[in-house]
Amino acid sequence: MDATESTPILLREDLPGGIARLTLNAPGSLNALSDAMLAALAAEFGRLAGAPETRVVILRGAGRAFCAGHDLREMQAARAAPDGGRAAFADLFARCAAVMQAIPALPQPVIAEVHGIATAAGCQLVASCDMALAAGDARFGVNGVNIGLFCSTPMVALTRVVPRKAAFEMLTTGSFIDADRAAGLGLINRAVAPGRLEAETLALARQVADKLSGAVRIGKRLFYDQAQMGLAAAYDHAGAAMVENMLWRDTDEGICAFLEKRAPDWPR
Template identity: 70%
Template sequence: MSDLLLREDQAGVAYITLNAPRSLNALSDAMLAALKAMLTDLSHDDEVKVVVLRGAGKAFCAGHDLKEMQAGRAAADNGRAYFADLFTRCAAVMQMISVLPQPVIAEVHGIATAAGCQLVASCDLAVAAEGTRFGVNGVNIGLFCSTPMVALTRNVPRKVAFEMLTTGEFITADRAHQVGLVNRVVAPEALADETSRLAATLAGKLGSVVKIGKQAFYQQADMSLADAYEHTAAVMVDNMLFRDTNEGISAFIEKRKPDWA
C-alpha cells in the first residue's frame, strides 16, 4: 500500500490518514489510486467495524492537485481525455465510501476545500475541529465545483449549497454543523478523542446489522416514499431472522447482555 495513506487499526476501527501534508493532502492521481486500493481492501476486511478518514499536517484535504491538472493540458486534446478520466476516477472513489460495509467518519481539521469538501460530504459522519473551514471555492479560479456539488447537495440545503458554489466563500465549522455537513464540532485538542469515541460507539454495535442498515439507508434515500417503505420493510424482515437479532431481543426482554456470536 502506498505511503500516501497510513493505516492503523485499533479495536475494530481502521484509522486511515491522508499522508501528503506538503500538498495539503491533495487528491492527486496517486492519492486517488491509493484510496481506491485502501477502500477495496477495507470492503473485504471483516475485522474492521468502522473507518476513520483523517489528514496529516495542517489540513484535511485541499481538493484536486491543480499543478497535476494543469500538466494534463500538454496532451494533444488539451487535456480533455485526462480530465474526463480524472473526474470519473474521483467520482468512483467517492461512491465507494457510501457502499463500503463499514460506517466512515471524516475527522476534519484545517481546511476541506473543493474535492476535499466533497470527501467530507461523501463520508457517513464527520467530526470537525473548531476553526476548520469548508468551501467549494473552484469558482474563484474559474472552475465551478460541479462534481463536489453532487455530494454537497445531498448533505446541505440547496440554497446553502448554491451560495457556497457560486460565491466561493468558506463556511466555518459551526456553520457546517448548523447546515448538516458535519455532525459534531469540538476543540482542536479534543478532535481525535471525540472521533475515537464516536467510532468506538459504532464499533460496539452488531456489525452485521450496521452493514445492512447502512446499505438500506442509501438505497431508500433515492426511492419514492412508498418504495422506500416497501424496501426497508423487507430489510427488517431479513434482519429479524438473524440469529444475533433474536438473541439481542431476547436478552433485552430478559434484562441481560446478549450473547452475540
C-alpha cells in the same frame, strides 16, 4: 515532507474493536487528491469492502489540513497533451467520482475527522462520508469558482447533504464556512474543541463498532437505497429488510438480552 516511496501516501492503522483509521499522508500538498492519492484510496476501499473484521472506518488528514481538493499542479501539467488535457481531465474526474461513490458503497460506516481546511474535492470527500466530526476551527469551501473552475463534481455530494440555497451560495461565492455553520447545515455532525477531535472521533467510532456489525451493515446499505425510492417502495424495501434482520440468531440474542437486562452475547 510529502509522502515518498518509503512513506505511504495513505496510512492505515487497525485499532482495537474493528476500527480502521486511514490518514491522507501528503501534508506538503495539504493532502491533495493527486493521482497517487486517488489510487491509494481506491485500493484501500477495495480491501475494506471485503474485510468483515473491520466495523468502522475513520478518514483523516496529516499535517495542517484535512484535504485541499484536486492537485492543481498535476491538472495544469495535463494541459500539455495534444488535446489540451481533455482526456486526462475526464479520466481524473471519473476516478475521483468512483472513489467518492465507494464510500457510501462500503459496508462499514465511514467517519471523516476534519481539521484545518476541507476545500473543493476535499469538501466533497467530507460530504461523501457517512458521518463527520470537525475541529471547531476547521473551515469548509467549494471555492473553485475563485479560480474560474466551478466545483461541479463536488456539488454532487454537497447538494445531497446541504440545503440547496446554502450549497448554491457556497458554490457561487467561493466563500468558506466555519465548523459551526457546517454543523448547522448538516455537512458535519458536530464541531468539537480542536484538542478533542481525535478522542471524540474515536469515541463515535467505538460506539458504532460496539453494535451488531451485521445490523449496521444492512442498515447502511438500506439507508442509501431507500433514499432513492418513492415513499411506498422505500417502506416495502425497509420492511423486507427488517423481516430478514428479525430472523437472525444475533438479533434474537440482542432482544433477549435487552429484556433480561444484560449485555448481548454477540460475536466480537
